[in-house]
Amino acid sequence: MQFGVEMTATFLATGTGSTSTTPMLSTTATSAWPSTSPFSNISSASNTQTTTLFSTTTTTNTTASTTTARTTTAGFFGLNGTSTTSTTGKFTTATTTKLSTPVSSNGTSTTNTWTTLFTTSPQPASAQTTTASTFVTTTTSTAFQPSGPLVAMPNCFLAPLVEKTGCQRLMVEEDARFGLNELQQETTARRICQESARALGANTWQFRVGRCEVWNCSSKAALQRSADSGRSGTEGLLLQDYKGRIVATGKEELVAEYDFVESLAVVVIQNPDSTAYLQGADGSYITMGLAVGLQQEAARWSLSAADDGVALFVEGQQLVVRSSRLELQPPAGAGAEGIFHLVPAGLQRAWGPDARVWVHSSWCQYQEPYGGEGGRQRRSATYVQLFEWSHAAVAKECQQLGAQGVDGVQLSPVTEHVVGDQWWVRYQPVSFSLNSRSGSAANLRHAVAACRSAGVEVVADVVLNHMARPCPEAENARLGTPCVGWNGTAYGNRRTAGARGWDRANTSFFHHQTGHDTWGQCGVGPETGFLCGSPVTTDCSCCPCDMYGLPDWDLAEPAVQEMHTRHLEELHSMGITMLRVDAALYMESELMSGILNRFPWDMVYQEWWHELPVPGREVFGLYRDLKFMRRAAAEMHDAAQVLSLQQGNFYIPAEDAVYPTCFQDGRSDAADPTVPTFKNGLAFHQQQKFLLASPFPTTVVLWSGYSWQSIEQGPPGGAGGEECMATPSASPLPLELASSRRWVCEHRWQGVAGLIHFRKACRKAITKSWAGACVGCGALRLGAGCFLALAGPDGWQLRLTTGLPGGRYCDLSSLENRTCVREVLLGDEGRILEGGVPAGDLLAISTTWML
Numbered sequence: 001m002q003f004g005v006e007m008t009a010t011f012l013a014t015g016t017g018s019t020s021t022t023p024m025l026s027t028t029a030t031s032a033w034p035s036t037s038p039f040s041n042i043s044s045a046s047n048t049q050t051t052t053l054f055s056t057t058t059t060t061n062t063t064a065s066t067t068t069a070r071t072t073t074a075g076f077f078g079l080n081g082t083s084t085t086s087t088t089g090k091f092t093t094a095t096t097t098k099l100s101t102p103v104s105s106n107g108t109s110t111t112n113t114w115t116t117l118f119t120t121s122p123q124p125a126s127a128q129t130t131t132a133s134t135f136v137t138t139t140t141s142t143a144f145q146p147s148g149p150l151v152a153m154p155n156c157f158l159a160p161l162v163e164k165t166g167c168q169r170l171m172v173e174e175d176a177r178f179g180l181n182e183l184q185q186e187t188t189a190r191r192i193c194q195e196s197a198r199a200l201g202a203n204t205w206q207f208r209v210g211r212c213e214v215w216n217c218s219s220k221a222a223l224q225r226s227a228d229s230g231r232s233g234t235e236g237l238l239l240q241d242y243k244g245r246i247v248a249t250g251k252e253e254l255v256a257e258y259d260f261v262e263s264l265a266v267v268v269i270q271n272p273d274s275t276a277y278l279q280g281a282d283g284s285y286i287t288m289g290l291a292v293g294l295q296q297e298a299a300r301w302s303l304s305a306a307d308d309g310v311a312l313f314v315e316g317q318q319l320v321v322r323s324s325r326l327e328l329q330p331p332a333g334a335g336a337e338g339i340f341h342l343v344p345a346g347l348q349r350a351w352g353p354d355a356r357v358w359v360h361s362s363w364c365q366y367q368e369p370y371g372g373e374g375g376r377q378r379r380s381a382t383y384v385q386l387f388e389w390s391h392a393a394v395a396k397e398c399q400q401l402g403a404q405g406v407d408g409v410q411l412s413p414v415t416e417h418v419v420g421d422q423w424w425v426r427y428q429p430v431s432f433s434l435n436s437r438s439g440s441a442a443n444l445r446h447a448v449a450a451c452r453s454a455g456v457e458v459v460a461d462v463v464l465n466h467m468a469r470p471c472p473e474a475e476n477a478r479l480g481t482p483c484v485g486w487n488g489t490a491y492g493n494r495r496t497a498g499a500r501g502w503d504r505a506n507t508s509f510f511h512h513q514t515g516h517d518t519w520g521q522c523g524v525g526p527e528t529g530f531l532c533g534s535p536v537t538t539d540c541s542c543c544p545c546d547m548y549g550l551p552d553w554d555l556a557e558p559a560v561q562e563m564h565t566r567h568l569e570e571l572h573s574m575g576i577t578m579l580r581v582d583a584a585l586y587m588e589s590e591l592m593s594g595i596l597n598r599f600p601w602d603m604v605y606q607e608w609w610h611e612l613p614v615p616g617r618e619v620f621g622l623y624r625d626l627k628f629m630r631r632a633a634a635e636m637h638d639a640a641q642v643l644s645l646q647q648g649n650f651y652i653p654a655e656d657a658v659y660p661t662c663f664q665d666g667r668s669d670a671a672d673p674t675v676p677t678f679k680n681g682l683a684f685h686q687q688q689k690f691l692l693a694s695p696f697p698t699t700v701v702l703w704s705g706y707s708w709q710s711i712e713q714g715p716p717g718g719a720g721g722e723e724c725m726a727t728p729s730a731s732p733l734p735l736e737l738a739s740s741r742r743w744v745c746e747h748r749w750q751g752v753a754g755l756i757h758f759r760k761a762c763r764k765a766i767t768k769s770w771a772g773a774c775v776g777c778g779a780l781r782l783g784a785g786c787f788l789a790l791a792g793p794d795g796w797q798l799r800l801t802t803g804l805p806g807g808r809y810c811d812l813s814s815l816e817n818r819t820c821v822r823e824v825l826l827g828d829e830g831r832i833l834e835g836g837v838p839a840g841d842l843l844a845i846s847t848t849w850m851l
Helices: 187-199 220-225 391-404 423-427 441-453 472-477 558-573 589-596 627-635 639-643 682-693 752-762
Strands: 006-009 018-022 026-030 048-052 056-060 092-098 128-134 136-141 167-173 204-208 211-217 237-241 246-249 254-257 267-270 275-279 301-306 309-314 317-322 325-329 340-343 358-361 381-386 408-410 457-462 578-581 603-606 657-660 699-704 766-771 778-782 786-790 807-810 823-826 832-834 842-846
Touching (some): 187 204, 187 211, 187 558, 211 220, 391 441, 408 578, 457 558, 558 589, 578 589, 627 657, 627 682, 639 766, 639 778, 639 786, 682 752, 682 786, 752 786, 807 842
Parallel strands (some): 381 699, 457 578, 578 603
Antiparallel strands (some): 006 136, 018 056, 026 048, 204 211, 204 358, 237 267, 237 340, 246 254, 254 325, 267 275, 275 301, 301 309, 309 317, 309 340, 317 325, 766 778, 778 786, 786 842, 807 823, 823 832
16 A cells, blocks of 8 residues: 555445445444454454444446445455455446355354455356446545554465365455556555455455455364365376275375365376376375385385275285374285275366465464475475675576575665664664665665566565664764765754655654653663563563664654555565564564554564563564574584484474574674684584474575674675685684685585475485484484485495485585585495595485486
């Protein structure tokens, strides 16, 4: 939504030409939300929600005989009735559809629920359709309104939804509002779709370019069951057990389910000789160990008629259902649990195999560990923080990162900042101009577009807690704005002239002492022990305080909320879909939820140190686990200990955190084995490789920066990524190299790209582990097709039996410029015949990268 801009919308109406004024239209809808619903701003006590819309003036010229719609303005939708296209001065046609099985907010049946389908595609046979033509125009001027707390609707990273028990579609819209914006991004349309869902009191929506669907799901499990894109064809038959359940692939095993996900259903591919292969999701095959693998690993099953069904055997074992899981056992005593029927597939693809669909829901958290079909496919997101790289260099780098499977890049703060050479000047914003040391607003827009076209999302590092400290001239003057920012903006003494008009601020925008509006209300920093009169920092006791003397925005002020919202809107509209929130610990979560959650983000994470997780902090997204890399550094000599390392901060579950390899204010001037930085050389490289190869962290953030003599120093010059440091071969780095002023580009070091591929394919359950006889040596098998080994200072010549298929593999830890430097040869039963781990390194092989 643009602020203070006139908007035109079209409404369906009744009767002949008329003019009417609706002072403030209110709509009331019955809701049966449970008290535990994630959409908590719907009242569960009274079971009634009332929504007040904008004041409107409507002029009507129509021959329609029945009222089928209600008023809507600029993408905001009421609770009952339809929505409309935006046209002026011409007739338009809308299709109004009543669902044959209406639903209430929690997915249960109710009455008098209407939806509108603006669509050009065939509708379900269960829908009853009427058509109305109308000519109605209204003009409404809107102003920013604080929203109060809002529940986030994160990207669930699920497959497209189809209606199933507990998850139903309320409304579909297809019109120009859901197309690409002027920057050729879909993010504005996604925001409008979210507003539609909120206005209908719904908890879920899905979007593709040109189409918005509003849904309600009664639980997270129901939402995940409905994530089912169907099968691309009808070849093969499904396995149905004696209870009528369908065999499908689960997260780590085969399961039998009533409410099955057809895209995950196991298909019987019959051969002419009365044998068959069992094919799982994504064209994979079921192996002898009832795992999912490649075709060369597929078990060949014998089919035998039995009791009006078939039995399946492999190497003397029979496939049976125990409880709801599939197992192999001797044929004797299998009984009905070993009898299956072959039934045809029924669900065809609803969206097409190439459709890009976003599913957002308040049931989801940021960066769900499982997504895709049925919410059962492990996700392994990998991001690279291109610290202090220019926007032009980021745009160029994304072309390589996309090919390597990197999910996103994190930028340094993009707003105008104070003048200086240090890295931290980027965290002292002067205005919300998008001109910074990294480049101009046009450079930023180009970088975002280039990255997204390469399949790489962009993470903005937003600074919303404070603005820049006053310069010495301002401290002496105590009045006015004598300081000048990077882009020429005047600021100082808790004031900024702004660069955009809407980002001008005076002392009332900041927390301050009564009677002294240029004095901070309180302070927080090393001198206070980072405490503010309370024994903990997580109770927001420091929220009104100036951190390090930086003027603290008063988020309770509507003008501040509008300013921050405009800034985020600009970023989101250009295609930025992810955020890191700087200094989140010092911001009020309820106030920030009304700002951040206006937008449908794909990921949000917060600057978090070592504090315990706090309920309500979820508004800022994921936590940051800074201890994992440090624990790995401390325990790398004990392979058994480090290979079982599931998290660094014991109190933060792995799926609730991002795992950085390094971070800007956690570095050291010189090499220090307890502080992970490039200065530790090969040891740091082994640690970042291990973080990528570990099956436990869901979301990893790699560091890519420059070298320094003092951690205060900013970038060495150049755009970023020029003449990067070679992969280290010793620990620590020689002092001359460690203190040189150049770009390091840790993410380009040998093996990192290969291990990103390994991470995508192999973040699976540990199925076997080995303890090596040498110091720092140990190994894991992940799933049925991945193997990982670590070695200490003496290296490790491997002679283990991995259980992987025989053949020649690329050691992905050695991959460099798509060239495999080291190979591994496996014989029968996966015995390693050739291959080993170099000193202080790591070996990683996967059946997805056989030579």
